[in-house]
Amino acid sequence: MSKSPPANAQEPIFDAAALQSQTHGLIAASTEWLREHWLQILVAFAIGTVIVLVLHALRRVGAKLCDRPHWAAGWGVVLGRTVSRTGNIFIVMLAAKLVVGYAGAPVQVESTVHFLFTIAAVFQAALWARELILGSIEHRTSAANYQGEALLSAMGLIRLLVTFALFAIALVVVLDNLGVNVTGLVAGLGVGGIAIGLAAQGIFADLFAALAIIFDRPFRRGDKVNYDQTSGVIEGIGLKSTRIRAYTGELRIISNRQLLDKEIQNITVRDHIRIGFTIGVAYETPPDLLERVPAILREIVEAEGGTVARAGFETFGASSIDLSLLFDVPGDDWNKAHPMRDRIVVAIMRRFAKEGISIPYPTQTTYTAAPDGRIIMPYPEVQPVHVENSPDR
Template identity: 60%
Template sequence: MSNSTAANSAAILDFDPEGAQRQVNLLVRDGVAWIGDHWIQIGIAIGFAALIVLALDWVKRWGKRYCERQPVVTGWAGIFGRAIARTNRFFMTMIAAKLVVGVADAPTGVVTAINFLFTVAAVFQAAVWVREVILGLVEARTQTDHRGSEALGTALGLIRLLVTFAVFAIALIVVLDNLGVNVTGLVAGLGVGGIAIGLAAQGIFADLFAALSIIFDKPFRKGDSITYDQTQGNIEAIGLKSTRIRSFQGEERIISNKNLLDKEIQNNTQRVHRRAKFAIGVTYQTAPETCARIPDILKEIVEAHDRLFVRAGFVNFGASSLDFEVEFDSPGPDYVAFYDARTAIGIAILRRFNAEGIEIAYPTQTTFTAAPDGRLVMPYAEVQPVRDVDHV
């Protein structure tokens, strides 16, 4: 057993009920005497305190009405209004008592009691406000895109539980510290317990925090089309442990949230455009003047199909062709529209080249016959007939 634990145990064992009773009796006696001697000041103090409580209660009711007018938390005003609406009347009463206790010339015991109660009320009220602000920020972050999501509801419930436990545990430690209790052992115990739980459930927590990251950071949403590794598909559901994806081949693929976020994800739904590139080879017999016109021809074809022309030009002397390329963008993420436009533009290029007499090249080899000195033999030697040697 540690020294701090032993000291706390000794303090509990040394608790004197009779001494506590004497202190209570002394406080009651001093309070009665104080009321009898200062009833006018006490009445004035109570009046001021009542006004303070009424003013604070009006602020609380204003926050409550504001939240009722805007049930969806979307900004800082709604978050703070929600926090104000959760103000406790005991806290308001203790504020008033703290402010007017000097007016009534209260005895030391009464002042000490009011200070203690005010500290307790203020600490726990601060915990309530902090909890409401944190939860308000979380809900405001998720209202737009995930409203009604089962995963979101579960995540918010878990976040609410964790935040409530954390802030009220801190509040309790602060109150105990103000009472003179040695909280070092308690804090150390909570820390060790938290580490043990974290190590035992690190896999679950990894997927959980990955799910929260997906929900709040929004790399993708339900219904989005994404690509990762060799998989393409649409997001069907985002759970606390895994995400379900319907691939374009039809099967459902399930991957843990942590593994999914560790990959490079392409969100196709967020595309502003899709880009296509055609590589076109024409024969070496194409005249230079005709080659110079090809980029303009390609631009005309792309613009005739209401697509955004990017560039077109000569790129390479190929093994069997003069190589050109054209790039264009299809606006929006719609893959079907992009696919149809790419097909239509490709066919239009074929038609225009046929009309212009431009030949599309294909892999060919031409054989030339040369004399021993390297000069081409022109014309080629005539093909000799096959002779039947058996009848010669």
């Protein structure tokens, strides 16, 4: 009497009989396919060969784009480098995928070609995406004139992060196509990414702020900026911080994240410098002369090469009638603006003295009364005061 296998016996991982049967079936189907479709196979092989040669030619064109001097640091070299990274396995599998249907291949062969093409295409897409992303960053940094060891360190870290992220996604896609349940893997990668992000959130915040500076380009090395209470020249943009040489001489190091959290004034890119004055004239100025004061100010500024934005009356002050003078000096050079401002101040004083226009000090007029009740006027002449029944009389 035969004994049945125990209930807890483990089944073999590989069924040798099933594997042998599938192998014989594939060989038989392939033999039958070669015998009945040999002409289509030859034509498909020729077409595939042409496709491979064309793709190799395109790859060589991409490599030549990288070598041309006028393409240096441009989008052409980014595209050329991306195309030149096309792998031979992807080229062969693409050609096979394109011609396998025409050759009338059996289901086993067609599914195998499809599977291999999927793997090659996924990893090739990840490689292309990496080159495009890194090439774009390098193009931005070269166009903005970012240099130094800090940039090299940042690019190394960015390359590592981009490569890891893209090929992790590619691996998940391939495993999913193989029928593997990737839910746990995706969850594990997500939890690991969150843990790493929380542990190094300060570093990543400064890194992404550096990327924002590279791509948005609010300033570049050598620009003059005003930030919070700091004014100076950008000396370096690093992986974690930016260095600003203050006009007073000291080097100020500011975190990239903090730098982007506040308003930054880039005074290098402005096309003019605006200077303003508030000028008071005495209330005793005759109205006809007072009416000419704005035109006088405009003439003085234009004679020095400035552009008047506003020259007119502002308000009635406590001791004077106040005028507002705003004028622009072309360019962004304070070494030119300061001397022009000084010349305009001196020219205003000379012209006012010539015209008899007074710029008063803050003054007050006091009116007093004599003992008999008469008002003593505030005139410079001495006015005797007569008091009746005075003991001195």
